[in-house]
Every structure is written in structure tokens, then in C-alpha cells.
Amino acid sequence: MRVGLITSAPDHPVLAATAALLTAGGHRVEVLDPTSGPDGPVHPPADVYLLKAHTPAALALARGLEERGVPVVNPVAATELCQDRLAMAELAREAGLPFAATRAAADPAELLAAVEAGELLLPIVVKSRHSRRHDLVARVDDSARLRSLTEEWPDEPVVAQPYLPSTGWDQKLWVVAGQLFCARRRSELAGPERAELPGGEGGFGLAELSAERAAVALRAGEVFGLDVYGVDLLDGPGEPVVVDVNAFPGIRGQAGAPEALAALALRVGRAGSATGSAAGSATGSVSGVPRQRADGAGTATPAPADAGPGAAAG
Template identity: 80%
Template sequence: MRIGLITSSPDHPVLAATAALLTARGHHVEVLDPTAGPAGPDGPNDSDGPHGQAGPFDPPADVYLLKAHTPAALSLARRLEERGAAVVNPVAATELCQDRLAMAELARWAGLPFAPTRAAADPAELLRAVEAGELLLPIVVKSRHSRRHDLVARVDDPARLRALAEEWPDEPVVAQPYLPSTGWDQKLWVVAGQLFCARRRSELAGPEHAELPDGDGGFGPAELSAERAAVALRAGEVFGLDVYGVDLLDGPGEPVVVDVNAFPGIRGQAGAPEALAALALRVGGAAPGVPRPRADGTGPGTGTGTGAATPASADAGPGTAAG
């Protein structure tokens, strides 16, 4: 079987381990680097592309793992989908997770306990809402469109928001109420229905949160409550994802989702490469022309729906209070 990796970092620990497993089983792993230039599904049909990029692209590989989320990577994956290739995760689902407002609207419409989310054209718009008494502090301000080195900041007073307005003058943003927590996040990763988890220090944590409250960094599926596990698995159904991450606030209370990520790093999780390799073989092994089921058994032909749900209406516009 031919398995394509859409990434500019094939040495990423999870991808490298997955590729090694697949190669050892006699499968051919190809790297498609979206930064490599014109070679691609619409480019020259050469046997080898630049920077180690493999080809040919016609016919496409049996399955592609979409790890990179840049515009170039998404464009490449979209052209492959148009040629009938199977892509994990689908481009539409990946793009949905990059728009934090659309993500929040869909999650809340589907009944997931997602943090209330309000959109604004820029931080200055949030500042005006605070000054008018329409938005209560503290809040968390994030770039609306998720990407590397984007804006994520806690705002406790108008002065901080005024500074963000000066630093990020044209940045579309979302605001969520700041909810007290331990300063740590519960990172839940799912690969084809298999759960992995760990605690990671929140980007918003202060120096008082340097250590875990219980002094123990150990956190695995055995310590994960059934309620939180169910939330993570439900997120995959809602967003149409097979490889994804769900960030929950740490603590003993009811779960609150603050983010959903398509194809995250899943670093340091024993069994993740094996799960990813099995997923690639399962999706890639579907007969050509037959609707491919999701790896967790849902999807076309299973009676449980396909792809992400669609909210009936949006209700988190500028007039919606965050809190």
C-alpha cells in the first residue's frame, strides 16, 4: 500500500515512528512537502520531487495523512481529494478547526461543553465592548484563525486589552470568559477512537502554577473520567475527525472544552504511532469508489452519519455576551 504524509516535518516523532512501522510491514511511505515548490498532484509527474518529495501523483496514494495545516498544505490536500484520494483528516474538517468561532458555534450547537465564544473584528472592538459594559472581564482573547504564534492572552483589565489593540491592530479575534483552573490543561488525543491523554501547563498559567496541585504529573486514560472521555470521543463525531486533540480545563468540575485541534503532535504517547499506522491501513484499504467509513465505525453506510454536523444558526456574534 502507498501512504502519503503531507508535512514539511517528516522527522516529527509521531510521523517518523508511524512511517517506520508501515515501512517495516512492506508498505511504501511517501512524503509530500507542501513547501517544496511546484511538484504536486497538478505538477510534473516525476518519480522524485524536490526536497525528497515522492511521486508520482497519478494515481494518488491509497491514503494521505494531513499533518501540515498551512494554506499550501490544505490546497495540496484539497486537490488530492478532488482526484478521489482519501485524506485523514478531511480538508473541510481541518479548516473548520482553524476557525475558532465556527468551531465554538458547531460544538455548542452539538451539545459539547465548549467555552462561550464571542467574535470581534480586532481587540479594539472588544475594548469598546468592555468600556460600554457589554463584556465583562476577565476574558481570554485569541486569534480567530488558529495558526503558529497566534494571539492567546488573558485580559484582566482594560489596560491589557488596550495594549493588545496596539500590538495586534488588524487581528480578527475571539473572546472567551476566563474560567479559574489549576493553570494546567488536560490534553486528550484521539486516534481512530483510541484515547491518549496528559496534562500540559496552560499558556495562560502564571508562576504560581509551575507545579501541579497534587504534585503528580502522571495522567493517563486510567485517571480520565468517563464523562471527559465521552466528551473527547463525541468531538470526533461532531467535527468529522479521526486524528485530533481536545483541550479541557483541568480540575474536578464538569468538563469545559477550550479547543479542538486537527492532527496534533501527540508527542510522548506510547501506542500512538501504532494506532496511526493501523488507521492509515484501514482507511487506505477501502475499495476504490466505495464510501470510506470513519475509523471508529461511523460514516457512510453505517447509519451513524458522515462528516461534521451543521449548526442551524449562529448565535455568537458581536451582540452575544461572553460569560
């Protein structure tokens, strides 16, 4: 089988490990680099593509493939939805996910006016509305900080979320075709109050993940039509609060993730070949109505204790 990677960084640990597993199994892995590749989809296309890059060029390539009936993981519509933080928040809350309240503004100056008018209470988290590399993500505790953002990002469409107290860590949950992986990562918004946790980043595994939080992560995949994705939750013993959903994140250092990704690619590729359409990962729509996942799974599956050969390095 031919598996395509839409990425400009095929040496990313999880992609490199996945490619090694596929190659060892006798499959052919091809890289479609949106920064230097052709203007349109390749001919003949591979059996399935993994959409790791999220740039406009990458999405255009993937959309062209989908229009020709080639399955893409994740679908372009689902990937684009996760790049619009307002649309993502609205869909999540409509679907009953415990997503942080999110307010949109044309620019940081609009948020500053709302704060000065008493319509918006600090502290807040300000983010670029459109998620991309090197975008705006900042904690705002006072008006002075918000004024500085109006100068640094004068024309940036933004969203604001209330800053919620936490341990200063995030619970990073990753899902590959219904298989859960997790870790703690220091929040980029954490202040001096952040706690030192026993075991640091490695001190959080599936054994500590509550059934409620696992269910939230799996439900997010159904809502957004994703098979490979990440869910960021505030750390702590309280009710789960989702602050972000990411299509095809890095999943670094998670034993078993490359195996799960390779198996998913083969299942979706075979399904697409059998039906002559994107009947694998592209089944269903991104409208808030749950769709069937590519692997047909609906429950949490623990990551294997031993990743075996080709596991991604941290």
C-alpha cells in the same frame, strides 16, 4: 500500500515513528512537502494521505487529492473548520459539547470598546479567530492589557472567551481512530496561582480520566468529522469545559499513538482502494451530524501499556 504524509516536517516524532512502522511492514511512505512540492497533487497518488500540515498550500494539495477520490486523514473540510475558532465554537455548542462561550470581534479594539461599555467582563482570553502557528493567545485581566493588544495586533480578527479558574494546567486528550491518549500540560495562560501537581506532566493517565470527559473527547470527533485530533479541557474535578479542538495535533510522547496512526492509515487506504472513493476518513460531512469514523469505533479504547518498537519519543 503507499501512504503519503502531507507535511514539511516528516521528522516530527509521531510521524517519524509511524513511518518507521509502516516501512517495517513493507509499505511505502512518501512525503508531500507543501512548501516545496508540486503545484497540484502527485500522479499517481498514494493510497491514502495523512494531512499533518494545515497551511493554505497543504490544504490545497489535500483538496486536490480528495477531488480525485483519494482518502485524506483528516478531511480538508474538517481541518479547515477547526482553524476557525468561531465556527468551531458555534458547531460544538450546537451539538451539545461543553465548549467555552466564544465571542467574535473584528479586532482587539472592538473588544476594548465592549469592555469600556460594560458589555464584556474581564478577565477574558483573547485568541486569533483563525488558528495558525504563532497566532494570538493571551489572558487579559485589565483594560491596559487589552489596549496593548490593540497596538500589537491592530487588524487581527479575534475571539474572546471568559477566563475560567483552573489549576493552571490543561488536560490534553488525543484521539486516534477512537483510541484515547491523555496528559497534563501547563496552560500557556496560567498565572502565578497555578498549582504544582504531583508527578507533573506525567501525572495524568487514562486511569484518572473520567468517563464523562472521555465521552466528550470521543463525541468531538463525531461532531467535527475527525479521526486524528486533540481536545483541550480545563483541568480540575468540575464539569468538563472544552477550550479547543485541534485537527491532527502533535501527540508527542504517547505510547501506542504511532501504532494506532499506522493502523488507521492502512485501514483507510484499503477502504479507499476497495471503493475507488474517499469512503474511509472522508465519509460524511462536517455539518454537525455525526458521521461514521474511519475505524467504525464509538467507544474509548485505552492506549496499550507497551508501545513496542517505533514508539514516539517525547
